[in-house]
Amino acid sequence: MIESLVSRQLVDKGKTLDLENQNLPVESLKALGECEELRGVENLFLSNNRLGDDAMQALGEAKVFSNLQQVYLNHNRIGDLGARALAQSEAFRNVICLMLEANHIGPEGARALAESSHLQKLETLFLDSNPLGPEGAEALARHSRLASLKNLHLDSTGLGDRGARAIAESQNLAGLEKLYLCSNKIGNAGIAAIAKSPHSKSIKVLSIWRNEIRDDGGQALMKSENFGNLERLYMSLNLIERPVRKEFRNSELSARLKTLVMD
Structure with a gap:
C-alpha cells in the first residue's frame, strides 16, 4: 500500500513527497523510512494526519530522509515527546523550514527544539496554535541554539x-527578521519591551494583530529607535484609540514603512 501511495505522491523529480490528509498509521511512517526511492526528498508534507509522538519517533529514525529541507507537520497531534524526537534526529540537520502549527507542543517541546544541535540550518519555525504559554517563549528565548533562525511564528500560543x-x-x-x-493577549508592557529592545533592530516584519495593546503601547512602537529595518507592520484589532492611530499614521515610522495595517 505505501509503495503505491509513494508512487502517486512523489513529484518534482523525487524532491517532493506530499502525503497530507492521508490518515497515515505509524506503520506507514516506518515503511517510508525504508523506501530507498525517497533519498532525494527535500520537501515533505505530512499535515493533517493525526500523527502523534510515536509517529515522530519513527520519522526521526528514518535514514532515507537525509536531504530534507522543508517539513510540514501542521495540524497533527504532536506533543513534547514528538518535538524532542524531531529535535534529536540527524535527518533534520539540513531542514530550513519546519511547520509545526496546530499541535500539542508545550514548553518542554519548545525547549527541545531550541536546544537541538541538528537544527542549526533552520531559518523558519512555525509554532502557531500550540500551548507554549510564557514558559514556552522563555524556553525558546533562553535556550535557543538556532543560529540561522530568521522567521518565528508564534500566533495564538x-x-x-x-x-x-x-x-x-x-x-x-x-x-530575527x-x-x-498575533492573538497572544500582549498588552502595553509586552509591546514596549519589543519596542525598547536593541534586539529588534533586525526585524523587517512584525505582526501583532488581535492583542490588547492600548495607547501607551502604540506610542512606544511609534517612538522606538529600534525599528530602522522594519518594513511591514500589522497591528489591527488592538485597543489603540483613534487619536493615537491618527498620530501613528502621520509618524516618521509610518512614512518609512512599506506596509502598515491598522484599524
Missing part, C-alpha cells in the same frame, strides 16, 4: 506580556 518580553530580551533571537505574535 498564549505568550502574554511575559512571553513577549522574553522574546524581546533574548540575545539568542537577535537575528520576521516575528509573528
Whole structure:
C-alpha cells in the first residue's frame, strides 16, 4: 500500500513527497523510512494526519530522509515527546523550514527544539496554535541554539506580556527578521519591551494583530529607535484609540514603512 501511495505522491523529480490528509498509521511512517526511492526528498508534507509522538519517533529514525529541507507537520497531534524526537534526529540537520502549527507542543517541546544541535540550518519555525504559554517563549528565548533562525511564528500560543518580553530580551533571537505574535493577549508592557529592545533592530516584519495593546503601547512602537529595518507592520484589532492611530499614521515610522495595517 505505501509503495503505491509513494508512487502517486512523489513529484518534482523525487524532491517532493506530499502525503497530507492521508490518515497515515505509524506503520506507514516506518515503511517510508525504508523506501530507498525517497533519498532525494527535500520537501515533505505530512499535515493533517493525526500523527502523534510515536509517529515522530519513527520519522526521526528514518535514514532515507537525509536531504530534507522543508517539513510540514501542521495540524497533527504532536506533543513534547514528538518535538524532542524531531529535535534529536540527524535527518533534520539540513531542514530550513519546519511547520509545526496546530499541535500539542508545550514548553518542554519548545525547549527541545531550541536546544537541538541538528537544527542549526533552520531559518523558519512555525509554532502557531500550540500551548507554549510564557514558559514556552522563555524556553525558546533562553535556550535557543538556532543560529540561522530568521522567521518565528508564534500566533495564538498564549505568550502574554511575559512571553513577549522574553522574546524581546533574548540575545539568542537577535537575528530575527520576521516575528509573528498575533492573538497572544500582549498588552502595553509586552509591546514596549519589543519596542525598547536593541534586539529588534533586525526585524523587517512584525505582526501583532488581535492583542490588547492600548495607547501607551502604540506610542512606544511609534517612538522606538529600534525599528530602522522594519518594513511591514500589522497591528489591527488592538485597543489603540483613534487619536493615537491618527498620530501613528502621520509618524516618521509610518512614512518609512512599506506596509502598515491598522484599524
